[in-house]
Amino acid sequence: MTYGxxxxxxxxxxxxxGLLILVIGAIVINGKKKSLKQKLYDKxxx
Amino acid sequence: MLRRGEILNNTYEVMxxxxxxxxxxxxxxxxxxxxxxxxxxxxxxxxGGRISExxxxxxxxxxxxxxxxxxxxxxxxxxxxxxxxxxxxGWDLLKYIQRGQTFSERQLLIWMRQLTEVLEYLHGQKxxxxxxxxxxxxxxxxxxxDVCLIDFNVSFGDGGTRGxxxxxxxxxxxxxxxxxxxxxxxxxxxxVPVDRRTDxxxxxxxxxxxxxxxxxxxxxVAGRPLSEWSGLPYSRWFLGVIDKAMQVNPxxxxxxxxxxxxxxxxxxxxxxxYKRVRAQEKAVYISGIFCILAGVICLFLGGKQLNREHFQDxxxxxxxMAQTDxxxxxxxxxxxxxxxxxxSGVLEDSQEEKGNxxxxxANCYFEQDDYSQAVRFYREALDCSxxxxxxxRDYGIALARHGDVGEAKAALNSAIEQGLGQSQIYLVQAEIxxxxxxxxxxxxxxxQAIDGTEDSYDKSRAYLLCxxxxxxxxxxxQEITLLKEAEQQADSRYLPSILRxxxxxxxxxxAQAGESERQTxxxxxxxxxxxxxxxxxxxxxxxxxxxxxxxxxxxYQGAQAQLLSMEQTYPDDxxxxxxxxxxxxxxxxxxxxxxxxxSQADAWYQKAEQxxxxxxxxxxxxxxxxxxxxxxxxxxxxxxx
Numbered sequence: 291m292t293y294g295x296x297x298x299x300x301x302x303x304x305x306x307x308g309l310l311i312l313v314i315g316a317i318v319i320n321g322k323k324k325s326l327k328q329k330l331y332d333k334x335x336x
Numbered sequence: 337m338l339r340r341g342e343i344l345n346n347t348y349e350v351m352x353x354x355x356x357x358x359x360x361x362x363x364x365x366x367x368x369x370x371x372x373x374x375x376x377x378x379x380x381x382x383x384g385g386r387i388s389e390x391x392x393x394x395x396x397x398x399x400x401x402x403x404x405x406x407x408x409x410x411x412x413x414x415x416x417x418x419x420x421x422x423x424x425x426g427w428d429l430l431k432y433i434q435r436g437q438t439f440s441e442r443q444l445l446i447w448m449r450q451l452t453e454v455l456e457y458l459h460g461q462k463x464x465x466x467x468x469x470x471x472x473x474x475x476x477x478x479x480x481x482d483v484c485l486i487d488f489n490v491s492f493g494d495g496g497t498r499g500x501x502x503x504x505x506x507x508x509x510x511x512x513x514x515x516x517x518x519x520x521x522x523x524x525x526x527x528v529p530v531d532r533r534t535d536x537x538x539x540x541x542x543x544x545x546x547x548x549x550x551x552x553x554x555x556x557v558a559g560r561p562l563s564e565w566s567g568l569p570y571s572r573w574f575l576g577v578i579d580k581a582m583q584v585n586p587x588x589x590x591x592x593x594x595x596x597x598x599x600x601x602x603x604x605x606x607x608x609x610y611k612r613v614r615a616q617e618k619a620v621y622i623s624g625i626f627c628i629l630a631g632v633i634c635l636f637l638g639g640k641q642l643n644r645e646h647f648q649d650x651x652x653x654x655x656x657m658a659q660t661d662x663x664x665x666x667x668x669x670x671x672x673x674x675x676x677x678x679x680s681g682v683l684e685d686s687q688e689e690k691g692n693x694x695x696x697x698a699n700c701y702f703e704q705d706d707y708s709q710a711v712r713f714y715r716e717a718l719d720c721s722x723x724x725x726x727x728x729r730d731y732g733i734a735l736a737r738h739g740d741v742g743e744a745k746a747a748l749n750s751a752i753e754q755g756l757g758q759s760q761i762y763l764v765q766a767e768i769x770x771x772x773x774x775x776x777x778x779x780x781x782x783x784q785a786i787d788g789t790e791d792s793y794d795k796s797r798a799y800l801l802c803x804x805x806x807x808x809x810x811x812x813x814q815e816i817t818l819l820k821e822a823e824q825q826a827d828s829r830y831l832p833s834i835l836r837x838x839x840x841x842x843x844x845x846x847a848q849a850g851e852s853e854r855q856t857x858x859x860x861x862x863x864x865x866x867x868x869x870x871x872x873x874x875x876x877x878x879x880x881x882x883x884x885x886x887x888x889x890x891x892y893q894g895a896q897a898q899l900l901s902m903e904q905t906y907p908d909d910x911x912x913x914x915x916x917x918x919x920x921x922x923x924x925x926x927x928x929x930x931x932x933x934x935s936q937a938d939a940w941y942q943k944a945e946q947x948x949x950x951x952x953x954x955x956x957x958x959x960x961x962x963x964x965x966x967x968x969x970x971x972x973x974x975x976x977x
Contacts, residue, residue, distance in 0.1 A: 298642060
């Protein structure tokens with residue numbers, strides 16, 4: 291495998307990984323935010 | 337004074353008196369149409385003239401907010417004016433304070449937020465409405481646990497142009513108190529502006545009382561800021577909010593209800609859980625974006641690198657092709673490589689390789705005696721890499737061959753400046769002498785070039801150029817002698833070039849030699865081409881020349897076998913079928929008329945035509961193909977086909 295091919299594969303892999311992190315991360319964080327919102331309301335009424 | 341059962345405006349039935357405030361007496365009444373309790377508040381006579389302005393009444397009636405009582409009406413009866421508004425169930429905050437009740441920070445934050453929202457609403461009206469009398473007794477707590485801000489008696493307009501001097505001392509802002517003093521002394525109230533920030537002060541003061549149990553001002557003395565209290569069950573942050581709302585200088589307070597509301601909502605941002613989730617969110621976005629950016633950069637760089645690698649592959653293939661004598665293919669491939677837009681960036685960065693491609697193309701044109709094109713491409717190669725003495729050398733030789741002796745000498749001088757070796761200098765000088773028809777001098781220079789170098793490539797090149805010079809002089813015998821000498825001394829890398837030149841020279845010599853020398857010459861050519869074909873990578877021309885020489889020598893079977901072998905290697909090349917057809921015609925022509933059969937020749941002719949169509953469409957033509965067509969036509973005319 292040539293350096294160019296290795297770089298392309300790494301690049302594609304990183305980009306896909308980044309997208310997965312954003313998508314899955316967003317889903318997980320949104321879930322946490324929802325429960326946090328309720329927790330904060332219970333704590334501060336705001 | 338209203339009596340129980342009295343009906344106002346045919347709408348409101350007085351039930352009982354429920355309170356008395358500084359601004360008026362408060363009655364509980366029954367709204368006959370809406371069938372609900374309402375509060376009727378008499379505004380004291382002293383205010384009557386001002387309140388009669390319908391616009392202000394309409395403004396108050398138009399207010400609709402969850403935490404404000406709805407004002408239904410203003411009713412004038414004689415000199416008295418009454419406001420009619422929602423009756424709010426529940427207790428006011430003052431009652432809770434008096435009972436000693438304390439509240440959690442959470443509960444206070446909820447109420448403070450609600451009251452701030454109300455103030456935001458009121459201050460946002462046009463014109464802005466300043467309550468001016470916010471205090472615990474004007475803050476109702478409904479059975480649902482929400483606030484309701486009541487008593488708009490002193491809440492008209494903004495800008496401090498009113499002449500109202502009433503206020504609640506404990507909760508009024510310093511500027512409100514001072515303005516009141518000014519009014520009492522007969523001064524102009526406009527000199528002491530009172531705006532929405534006074535409500536913020538009063539709100540803070542009310543909560544001060546709720547949180548400490550002590551009013552903010554007692555017996556005319558202001559209490560300590562909350563941040564100086566100890567033992568209060570509230571966060572330092574919340575205490576700081578109240579203190580800021582109660583700053584003496586309006587400029588130091590919250591400048592608006594929105595600002596106060598923003599600060600209240602910010603308490604969430606101080607929470608450890610909130611900070612943790614925010615940090616996680618940031619980490620996710622940063623790492624995700626970083627990976628994507630890194631990925632894009634890698635893809636970009638990888639694409640560039642891959643492009644470069646593909647270019648290198650094609651470049652190497654071209655270099656290998658340039659070792660053969662397939663000059664047309666080298667030129668066409670080289671030009672395609674240079675013009676390929678995909679590699680424009682690579683070529684920009686690699687001027688040396690670009691120069692080398694142009695040099696290879698120039699060499700091919702040189703070998704085909706197209707010196708005009710050779711000069712053009714050598715010049716372009718020099719534009720890319722003007723420090724290469726070999727480029728100058730070959731440029732000079734091509735110029736000499738083209739007849740540009742002056743420019744050839746200039747090129748030689750440049751080559752010398754770039755460090756061209758002595759034997760190479762002799763080569764150029766030889767070509768210049770040849771161009772000037774100075775043969776003796778040319779041969780002398782060539783000899784010095786051959787003897788003056790040990791480098792295999794330089795020596796082989798010198799031999800080839802010298803042989804060419806002999807050919808130009810018409811001395812074919814000397815040309816062949818020299819090439820044979822070159823063959824003895826040639827390195828295996830350059831032997832093919834020598835053998836091709838010797839084979840071609842022998843073939844030419846045989847074509848014009850006498851009978852005794854013809855066979856010898858053609859045998860020599862045969863030897864050369866047989867050697868070439870047995871080398872690892874013979875070219876198309878090597879194999880074709882072998883077939884041609886065999887045919888010339890009368891070895892038709894051998895020639896046909898060679899051509900049939902080429903048919904396997906080059907199945908799409910019309911030249912193979914053309915030669916087969918022509919050879920077959922010769923073979924059949926040597927037979928007796930009864931034995932002749934030209935059908936195979938015709939079959940090969942058809943194949944040649946099939947593959948020749950592409951060449952014809954590109955605008956090129958082959959004289960031999962034309963000759964074959966004439967032969968076939970003649971055979972047809974004579975009835976053989």
